[in-house]
Amino acid sequence: KNEVEQSPQNLTAQEGEFITINCSYSVGISALHWLQQHPGGGIVSLFMLSSGKKKHGRLIATINIQEKHSSLHITASHPRDSAVYICAVFKRFGNQFYFGTGTSLTVIP
Amino acid sequence: EPEVTQTPSHQVTQMGQEVILRCVPISNHLYFYWYRQILGQKVEFLVSFYNNEISEKSEIFDDQFSVERPDGSNFTLKIRSTKLEDSAMYFCASSMDGYQPQHFGDGTRLSIL
Numbered sequence: 029k030n031e032v033e034q035s036p037q038n039l040t041a042q043e044g045e046f047i048t049i050n051c052s053y054s055v056g057i058s059a060l061h062w063l064q065q066h067p068g069g070g071i072v073s074l075f076m077l078s079s080g081k082k083k084h085g086r087l088i089a090t091i092n093i094q095e096k097h098s099s100l101h102i103t104a105s106h107p108r109d110s111a112v113y114i115c116a117v118f119k120r121f122g123n124q125f126y127f128g129t130g131t132s133l134t135v136i137p
Numbered sequence: 138e139p140e141v142t143q144t145p146s147h148q149v150t151q152m153g154q155e156v157i158l159r160c161v162p163i164s165n166h167l168y169f170y171w172y173r174q175i176l177g178q179k180v181e182f183l184v185s186f187y188n189n190e191i192s193e194k195s196e197i198f199d200d201q202f203s204v205e206r207p208d209g210s211n212f213t214l215k216i217r218s219t220k221l222e223d224s225a226m227y228f229c230a231s232s233m234d235g236y237q238p239q240h241f242g243d244g245t246r247l248s249i250l
Contacts, residue, residue, distance in 0.1 A: 059236065063180075069226055071180070071241040115179060118235075124193045125172075125182040 031055050034128035042134050045048050049131045051115030054096065058121075062089050062100045063114040063129065071114075074100070082137040105135045139163045143242035150219055158214045158245045160229030160239050169212045170239060171204065171231040173197070180228070186212065187235075216247075220236055224249045 032053045034092040041047050046070075050062070062074040075082050075089040078099070082089050102109055115128040139223075142161045150156045162169050171183040184194045186204055203215045216223055226246050230239040 043200075046192060061238070063241075066193070068243075069174075069246075070243045071230075073238040073240065074238075077237040116180070124185070124195060125170075127180045129179045 030088070030129075031119075031126040032115055032117055032128040034105050034113075034131050036131060037129065038132045041105050041133070043106060043135055043137050045105050045135075047109075047133065047135075049100045049113050049115075050079075051098045051128055052096060053098075053099070053115075053117045053126070055092075055117065055126065057096075057117040058122040059118040060091055060098050061116045061118065062098075065112040065114060067114060074113075081136070102133075105133075106137050107135045110134050133135070139240075141231055141240050141242035143227075143245050145245060146243065147246045149248045149250060152221055153199030153218050155246065156216050156219055158216075158227050158229075158236070158247065160212045160214070160231075160242055161210050162212055162229070163240055164210070166231035166233050166240070168232045168235055168239075169204075169206070170232075171214045171224040172225055172228040172230065173223045174228065174244075175222075181212070183227075190196075219247075219249045220250050223247060 035050045059078045061076050064072045087102045088101040112130040112132050114130045116125050144159045144160050169186040172181045178197045182195050186191045226244045228244045229242045232239045
């Protein structure tokens with residue numbers, strides 16, 4: 029049973045396209061994280077959010093707590109955005125993370 | 138910018154041997170985490186550590202595993218008697234508190250032969 033589901037699993041986009049990655053979860057959470065994993069394996073935390081919306085550069089993350097759903101948007105995508113994007117939720121009443129399987133994004137020049 | 142450092146970057150060990158993976162979290166962070174990622178699979182939570190004790194652990198983190206903060210800077214993960222299925226990338230992370238984003242190390246690739 030997956031507490032966190034992401035879609036799509038794989039995504040190929042042309043440079044400049046607007047990209048959306050979705051995350052749905054089934055547990056009560058205190059926070060949701062969007063992470064970026066580069067081809068070399070390193071992980072970078074992009075956002076941590078528990079409500080509303082956050083923006084950082086070309087990246088926007090939104091969360092709807094009632095619907096247990098979050099989206100990560102990339103505007104004006106670039107080949108350097110190519111990576112695996114991972115949704116992870118921090119379960120309420122417990123210091124435990126549940127991870128999605130990731131969305132592999134390839135942006136073609 | 139301060140970062141989390143992990144050593145070694147790659148560890149090769151014979152099955153049954155003990156292995157210690159080391160992490161130096163960011164100096165003013167108080168929460169520490171270990172994760173693992175088996176090749177081709179998703180990242181999995183192992184353990185969180187705060188105030189010199191484990192605050193949460195997953196089912197994966199059985200008696201074979203232990204964590205320690207032996208001094209003010211290092212945070213270690215010990216696997217007592219390694220199995221082939223322990224082969225994975227192990228990531229350490231730290232955060233200022235439980236409500237702040239985590240900073241990840243580059244990982245240690247553990248290969249069990």
